[in-house]
Amino acid sequence: MALDKSTFETIAPSRFISFTFPNPSLSNSLLRISVLDSPIYPLKSPRVAAMFVPKRRESDWIFSTESGHFQLLHNSPGISRLILVGNLPINDSSPPEFYRRPVDNDESLQSGLEVSLKPLFLALSPKSCFENGIPEIPILRYEDNVVRSVVLGRFIGSLVGEMVVEDVEIEGRIELVSCPKREFRRRLRFKRMPNFIQTEIPILPKMGLGCDSAGIGEVEFLPDIGVLVHPYLAPMAASLKLVGSYIEDRIRSGFKPKSLCLGVGGGALLAFLRNQLDFVVVGVEADEQVVSVAKQYFGLEDDGHIKIWVGDAMDYIERLAHQSCDKNSDCVETEFDVVMVDLDSSDVRTGVCAPPLDFVRKHVLLAVRSVLCDNGLLAINVIPPSGSFHEIIVHEFGEVFSELYQIDVGNGENFVLIATKSPVTFPVSDCENSFLSKLKVVLSDAFMDSIRKM
Template sequence: MVMALDVATFESICPSRFLTFTIPDPTYPDSLLRVAVLDSPVPTSDSPLVAAMFVPEARETDWIFSTEWGHFQLLFSSPGVSRLILMGNQFNEDESSPTIYHRRLVSSPRRKELEVCSKPLFLALSPRSLFKNGIPEVPILIYEDNLVSSVVIHKCAGCLVGEMLVEDVEIETKSRADGCCKREFRRRLRFKRMPNLIQTEILIVPGTEDFHLSSLGIGEVEFMPDLRVLVHPYLAPMVASLSLISDYIESRIQLGFRPKALCLGVGGGALHSFLRNRLDFEVMGVDADKEVLRVAKRYFGLEDSEFMHVVIGDAIKFVKKLSPQANWHPMCSSATCEHKGHCHFPDGEDVNHKFDVIMVDLDASDVRSGTSAPPLEFVEKHVLLAAKSLLSELGILSINVISPSRSFYSKLERHFQEDFAQLYKIDVGNGENFVVIASASPRVSSIGDHNNSFFMRLKSVIPEAYMNSITKISN
C-alpha cells in the first residue's frame, strides 16, 4: 500500500519524530530510495539547522543507517543539527546470508547526480522557519570512518541488551611514528540499541601461519583473537589511570597481595583479559546479560580462571548491594555468579572486600538521552557513594564517558567532586570519549617516573602518552 505524505507534516520540528518512506530513484529506473527524517529531541532555536546525509553504498543494511537508534546517534554526532535527512538505497530487511562489505575507492558518478536531483526534496522536507531569509542551503554531511571491509560472523539476541552482532573488519590505521596507513584486522561487538557504539574491539590474526598478509581479505580466512594489545580507544587510557596509584599497587604486590579490579560491564571482555593476563590482576566482571558473556567467551577470548570471576547481574544494583551498607551476598537471586563459587576469591575472603580499582564501562540503554555512556543513573549520589565504599584506602574509580551534553558532564563532575577526594581526566583524543578518574584519598602518586616494577610493567603495555596526559580537575 502506497501512502501519500503531506508536506505540511514537515513544516515544524517535532522533537524525536522519526519518519521513513520510499521514493523512486531518479538515477535508476525501477529502483527505490529510502528516506528517513529525524528531528532532534533537544529543543531548538527559531532558526533550526537542517542537514542531509547519503548512506554509503553497500552499507544500507548496517544498523547505523537502517535503525532509528543509529539515526539518533548520527544526529547527536552532528552538533547543532535539528533535523537530519538520510537517503540511501532501499534494502531488504530479510537479511539471509552475510554480505561482505568492501569500501568503494572512489565515489560513483551516480552519487553526484543524486545530490543534484535531491535538493528540491531536501527543501520540501525542511521546516517553514528555515525560509525566513530566502531559500536556504541544506548542507550535505559526509559519513566517514576507517572501515575498509567487514563481514558479520554471528548474530544473536540477549534477554536484556537485545540484538547484537559480531563482525570481523579490516580498517585503516595511521602509524604514530611515520603517519603511514596500514591495514589491520579487528573483531567488533555491537548492539542494535546503540549500533554506532562499538562495545568491544580486539585485534585478530589469521588462524594459520601459512599466509601472506597482503593477500588476505575479510571473509577469506578464519581469524583468532590477539589479546596482547588494547585497541579500543578508551581502554588504554582507563588502564593508564593505574599510574596514579602505581606506588600503592607495588607496595601491595611486595606484601604478597594480588591487586584486585572490579569491572562494571563486560562486553567482549577485552579489558578484563588484559588486566588479568598483562598486569596480573584478580578481576571481577559484572554484566547483566548472560548471552553477552557467552559471545565474549566464544569470539573474544574471555576465559574462566582462578583469578577471573564473572557475575551476572545489573552492575549498578550489584554495586549498591555489595557496598558495606547493604547486608547482601552476591549469590542472591538479583545477581548470580555464572559458575558456582566464583563470587568468592580463592584466598577465602568474602567478595565484600575492597577493590584497588573500579573500572566502569557501561552504556546508556536509551540513546535519546543524548548520552552514550555511562547510564544517567550511575552518576546519582547514592550510586557513587556505594562505589566509593568498595574502594581500598588509595583506590580509584575510572569511568568511560561519552556525552555531547555539557549539562550531563557538569552534573557528573559536580557529583564526583562532592564525594571523592580528587578528580582527574584523560582526553582519549578521538573527539568522543574521555576518562574520568576519581580517587578515594588525596594521597595518590604523582605522575612521572616511578622506580617500581609495576609502573615499569604498565609502561611496557600502555602508551606512556596517556599517563602523561592525566590532568587534575580543580575542586
C-alpha cells in the same frame, strides 16, 4: 498511501517518516527516503541537511533503523531535519553478512543525483526555511574507516537486545614499505545504539598475513587480548600509575592486585588486566548473553583469576558494601585495589551518557568507596551529554573521594575520571618499581603523562 506535502511544513520533534521515491538516475528503480526531525525544537530557523547512504551499506543498522537515524542526527550538530537517501536494501530475509567498500566511489553518479533530488529536498523542508529566500541544503558525508567487514554472529540479549559481532579491516597506517600495514578488529555493536562500538579488540590472522594475503572473510582470525585499542580503555588502565607504588608493595608482599570491573561488554579491559598486569579480576555484567559472546569471540576466560557475576552492577556494589564476613571464613572478596566502571545509559534521541545518572547518587558512590582498599582507586569512563553533567559528576565525586584526577581521551567525547580514597603520594624514584615498568611497556606514555589533578 500518498504523502501529504503539508506534513513536512513544520518541525515535529522526534518524528520519523520513511517512504520510497523514483530514482531519477535509474529507471525502474526506487530510492528509500527517510526524514527525521530533531528531538530538540529549534529556537531559530530550522536547518535541513541531506545525507546519502554509502553504497552497499543500506542494510546496516546505522542506516536502516530509526535509532540509527537518531544517532546520525545526534552527530550532526545544529541540524533540525535530516533527509537520508539510499537504495532499497537487498530483498532478502537477512542482511548481507559481508561488506567490501566499492572500488569506484560513484562520485559523479551521486553528484548528478544530488542535483536531480534538490527539488525533493526543498519540498521536504519546513516553510520557515524559505523566509529569506530559497535555502541551501547541505549534503553531509558519512565516512568511517571500514574497508571490509564480515558478520560472525547475531545475538539477542535479555537486556541489551540485538547485537552483532563482526570482524572488520580498517584503513591501515602507511608504513615505509611497499604496502600499508593492514589492521583488523573485532567489534561488538548493539542495535539500540547502532553507530556506537561497544567493544573493539585487535585480531590476528591464525596463519599470518603478508601485504597481498587474504583478509577479512577469507581466513580465520584470533583475538589479541594484549593490546587495548578501544579509545578510553587504555586511559582507564593508565590511571593505575597513581597507585603504582601501592600496587608494587602489594606484589612484593606476595599478593596479587585485585580489580572490580563494573560493566564487562566484550571483556577487553578484564583480559588486559589479567594477562598483561597479573590482576585478579571480578567482572559484573547485567546481560548473560553479553558474557557468553565475550567468552566465545573476545578471548574472555572465566577462570580462577577472572570471575564474572551476572546482575545489576549497582545492586552488586551495594550488596558488597553491606556484606559482613567473618575474617576466618571463606567469603567473596569485599575489598579491591581498583574499581573500574564502564557503564552507560543510552537514549537514541540524546545519545550515550556514561555513567548512568543512578550511579552518581551519593549512596552508590559511598558504596564504591567502601569496597576500595585505603589506597584504592576508582577509574570511570565518562561521556557527558552536557557541560552541566560534567559539573555535576565532578561535584558529586568530590564530596565522597579524597582526590580527583582526569585524563582526556582525545576523541572529543570521553574522559576518564579518577577518584582516590586517600591522597596520592609519589615516591622520589620509580626506577625500582617493576609494576610501573610493566605498565609503561604495555601502555602509551601519552596517557600516563596526561593525568591531571582537578
